[in-house]
Amino acid sequence: MSQLAFLVGLCLIPGIGGVTLRNLLDRFGDVEAVYAASPAALRSVPGIGPRLAAAIKAVDVQQVAAAITAWEQAGFTLLTASHHCYPALLRNLRDAPPLLFCRGALQPSDDLAVGIVGTRQPSPAARAYATVLAEGLAARGWTIVSGLAWGIDLAAHTGALQGGGRTIAVLGSGLNQIPPAKHTLAARIAASGALLSEWHPDTPASPPALVARNRIISGMSRAVIVVEAGEQSGSLYTARFAYKQGRPILAVDNGSAGNTALLANGAAVLAPDDVDWDALDRRLRALPR
16 A cells, blocks of 8 residues: 555545644654554544544545545646645645645746735726736746635636736635636646645535635745735735745735735735836845745
């Protein structure tokens, strides 16, 4: 049985993230030893209670191995933190996902990535700005990272493709749960970048998963640009994760409630009429990594 099957079996247990997985490996040394441990020994690991201990003992590794074969045949790549294609900036985070499902391909050039996010219900001006912003940066070698949500996210992905560049969509669902209305764009993204998810491919979208994916968007980006955000916009979660991760935040000064709050709290300003993409390119490249 491959080590990958043992590792994936652990990663697919709800409640076992990067931190808990590291605790298990620190305690037992390798993934096979985790499965061999007694329930009592498992419960001695920080983050592992009776429920998770029972879930670990119940994993059918042969069934996991068969699922991996099926996923790979379907065109998915499974990226563990040790995989050479795993995003370098993301790997260094304490809560980095221990496993990513990928449709498409990640490249070394994706280390030059910027997150572009915003509301699902943008103004026409903000939608247009997100599109030309992503197009301009993609044409200058930046990989555009966003969340495949309606509104600003879709505009960012579309702009990147129009700019002939790469774009990465991080999902709050499994890769098999993309809504039909987004299938065409998702296929274009996979052909010119990648679709990523930390969830089992058949996992439907949920509010916790959508929030969690935001740490991946910010975590694999050198900076995050918030184009337009309302007071309760989900894109503000991405900004909060970016702050925690030490990622610079730029907010378009367009009067939206979320952006106004970000600017008041120290986000760098981006003028809504500024389309000097060469200057923005230089500005982003000069940011500390």
